[in-house]
Amino acid sequence: MLISSSSGVWLQTADGRQILDAGGGAIVTNIGHGRPEIAQVASQALERLDYVVPVFATEARVALAEEVSDNWLPDPSWRSVFVSGGSESVDAAIRVAQLHHVACGRSERHKVIGRDVSYHGATLGALSAGLHDRRRKGLEQALLSMPKTSHYDAEELEKVIELEGPDTISAFIGEPVIGAAAGAYVPPDDYWPRISEICARHNILVIADEVMTGFGRLGTTMGHEALKFTPDIIAAGKGLGGGYVPIGGVYCRPDVVAPIAETDLALMFYTFAGHDLCCAVAKKVLEIVREENLIDRARTMGDILRGRLEQEFQDHPNVEEVRGRGLLQGLGLVADRDTGEPFPRSAGFADAVSGIALENGVWVYPSGSGVFDDAVMFGPPFIVEEDQIDQMVTTTRHAIDEAVAALS
Ligand SMILES: Cc1ncc(COP(=O)(O)O)c(C=O)c1O
Structure with missing residues (x-):
């Protein structure tokens, strides 16, 4: 994928696709792209x-x-x-x-x-x-x-x-x-x-x-x-x-x-x-x-993101935990929420979720190691809007479900 330009919370590819930068790159782009x-x-x-x-x-x-x-x-x-x-x-x-x-x-x-x-x-x-x-x-x-x-x-x-x-x-x-x-x-x-x-x-x-x-x-x-x-x-x-x-x-x-x-x-x-x-x-x-009072905005939008993640994933069988603070939020991903059993490492589950989300126009940051193996993180620019939060949460849910289906 060739990225050719960026603006706000968006990356544009050379072939004309728009990618929502829900990971802020690697949790970097605090004020948003292209100012x-x-x-x-x-x-x-x-x-x-x-x-x-x-x-x-x-x-x-x-x-x-x-x-x-x-x-x-x-x-x-x-x-x-x-x-x-x-x-x-x-x-x-x-x-x-x-x-x-x-x-x-x-x-x-x-x-x-x-x-x-x-x-x-x-x-x-x-x-x-x-x-x-x-x-x-x-x-x-x-x-x-x-x-x-x-x-x-x-x-x-x-x-x-x-x-x-x-x-x-x-x-x-x-x-x-x-x-x-x-x-x-x-x-x-x-x-x-x-x-x-x-x-x-x-x-x-x-x-x-x-x-x-x-x-x-x-x-x-x-x-x-x-x-x-x-x-x-x-x-x-x-x-x-x-x-x-x-x-x-x-x-x-x-x-x-x-x-x-x-x-x-x-x-x-x-x-x-x-x-x-x-x-x-x-x-x-x-x-x-x-x-631009973006620290307050990070707190407010962080609360909104957290609320949407909890709503979407509170009963999800493969999400063990919604965690984080402000605009640094994450999902702990497991094979079985009730037992806490992790996905096999060979499945590269977090990477698979991130890959599927990307195909669907959203970049989420795959993360995790040791006892926290398999997680994805959200760290969008502080200027993120509510409908964009909705898009990143919905797309991530779809990506998790698709990655689980591909495993079985
Ligand atoms: C907490 C923490 N410390 C240090 C680093 C390393 O920073 P860099 O990749 O800019 O060298 C990172 C990168 O992700 C990080 O998250």
Whole structure:
């Protein structure tokens, strides 16, 4: 399939078909496709400046850092470093945590605790910190060994810390709502506050991987707000550039980076980190989200989407659960809802559902791994309308039924 243009919530193929972007690409296109003012900002940025090595400031870099700290981070004093995507932001966040402890004279703190169902990106470091079994397959031996704890039981973290030795751990990393690995799984209400408490007691930095949940997606400014905790470091990407440019970032409290600045240690930059064009566009994307009240809209349309999914699938024999927060919603797909029996992995069920939905004009994001194997996710642009929500839900139901029929 050749995609030739995009506008609003729609992708157009070269042969004239329209595809409803219910997955927002890979949960990326927060403000929707084809905004002409973004193209204008991009063109002006390139006329002004092209490549500038990341150690120099540029107007667009400074402006984006101010936009983010003034409007999106837990406190305006937080510091930002921009990178080119989510995996890079996670790798950089892990490096910041490690350098922080080394700068504080605790070089024995080198381990990062991740979770038993999680996805943090495709670099070797990010794959090691996460546990998405399908995406690690064939690479396990090349990955670093990093301890894992439960995605739902915060108390297990205490046991893992004891086992590993608190003095060996630099950071804990987790997604506020688990995206690709679990199809929008939301942990119990007390999970994140309890994780924060345990980490603070052991001087372990909490890294929130907000690559998918950041910048309004959950109907709150950042995802950690919806889950009622404040991390020490945030890694984020995707919605920051809204799909118009590849950009991510690492954000942290000033006291996390201050000790590093007092040593000869440094966070090595990626060559294209904070590209001026990407920063200029990302700033415009965030302004649009704020000025058009799109966070409120993500919350309102998220509620409507959730209601429609519950109505359509509450008795469906192959939907175990409707889950998610804001405009990040998912369906857990199983062979038998009553017993919870999964589809055989060889069936590639979520991919089959997504393929059939696509043939019928809707892109839904196939996801899931481990105990959450087989899920689909909805993460449309925040500008989505009610009739489009209806179309994505109806088409997905048809796709699930057809995929089940094809199996039997
Ligand atoms: C939570 C999370 N972290 C990190 C990543 C990696 O981001 P990227 O694919 O932009 O490198 C993803 C991508 O899906 C993600 O969902």
